[in-house]
Amino acid sequence: MMRHRFQSMHLRRDHPAGVQSDLTWTFAPVAVLVVLVVVLVVWLANPAPPKTITISAGPPNSSFLLTAGEYRKILARSGITLKVLESDGSLQNLRRLLDPNEHVDLALVQGGVSQGLPTSSLMSLGSVFYVPIVVFYRGTGVTRLSQLAGRRIAIGREGSGTRVLSLTLLEANGIAPGGDTTLVPTEGVQAAKQLVAGDVDAVFLSGDSTTRAVMLRLLRVPGISLLDFKEASAYTRLFPYLDEIDLPPGVLDLARTIPPETIHLISPTVELVARSNLHPALSDLLIEAAQEVHGLPGLLQRAGQFPSPVARDYRISADATRYYKSGKSFLYRTLPFWLASVVDRTLFLLVPVAVLLLPALRLVPALYQWRVRSRIYRHYGSLIAIERRALNHSTAEERKAFMAELDHIEESLNRQRTPLAYADAFYVLREHVGFVRGRLSEAVRRESGQ
Known part of the structure; x- marks a missing residue:
């Protein structure tokens, strides 16, 4: 019974690569944690900009479609x-943006078409050009839209x-x-x-129908008069x-002074809505493209x-507000877009990694010290148990088993590799093993003398 009990106390022999194992088990959890944090930050907080995006533009040969084509060249x-998608116009563009099943990232949308639609999930990168409403009518003297009541009016498809x-x-105007x-x-x-x-x-003419040539004609x-x-x-x-x-006066034809006097028009603007x-990096590229396309007089x-x-x-989006105030960041001004994106994401990662590593690095020495x-110290439990039972009316056979247990402990210590910084604790343990062995030997001699 006693022999079986002490055989269960035998220690697993330490592998010669114990120091390497200690280092591995100390640094591995910290490294895994850092990698997980980096992956989460990359995927969730600062993902790479997509290589392909889609814009919903307008009908064939429209200014909306031509504008999107210019954006495409610049982004390339x-x-x-x-990717440029043709559409029926602003209303379809807006509905595509609001439909989660439509794979559309941004669109050109004329102001005033969003009435009654839930647009809180959308943001604007800014207004990009005017699409004035120009009203031509038969006759003269019309100064208010209400005067067109009862007539035939073409209002658009x-x-x-x-x-x-x-x-x-x-x-x-009551119509x-x-x-x-x-x-x-x-x-x-x-x-x-x-x-x-x-x-x-x-x-009612707007957009592509309000060119100088069309109005002059x-x-x-x-x-035919212009309202x-x-x-x-108001x-x-x-x-x-x-x-x-x-x-x-004269802006349409200086030689003939057309119009002969100032004409007041009203106009919505077209916004680049996303x-x-x-x-954010694509937001900057799109606004930069818009500046190149629409910045001329x-x-x-x-x-x-x-x-x-x-x-x-x-x-207006936060990224667009930042761009209009301070322009592109230093990285995107000085480096190619792909390289600036990589560097920007790398710098973005340094903050969470540094915040994580500083306390982790302080914790590593303590973990390593505890493990070594x-x-x-795990041998002391066996030593104490051996000493107490050996001196508590043990038989000669039991003391022989205790001595074998001490041999196992010493064999384990002989195989154990201990860093020099912890050599003092290692040799103190060996002294204590010798101390317990000495007490057992002395008890055996006393019994032999009796």
């Missing part, structure tokens, strides 16, 4: 592929931003679908031809997404007026 310089804005403006006014779903060149032919009495037709929005200031107060634009998960804008951080229907000393 930095190794980013921009279904799904277009022109139609949405036209209906909003007409409703504000709604289903009344005496006939609302015709045509726009652009087709609507202009209907006006010239007398098939409609007024047309219509103004040269006898009996002067003398109440433009419209901009009632509809914050609208701006007031003036056409000064989902909230757009990568034009008939309706000054040089550098666009892109603008003034967002109308959507909140535990390999030494």
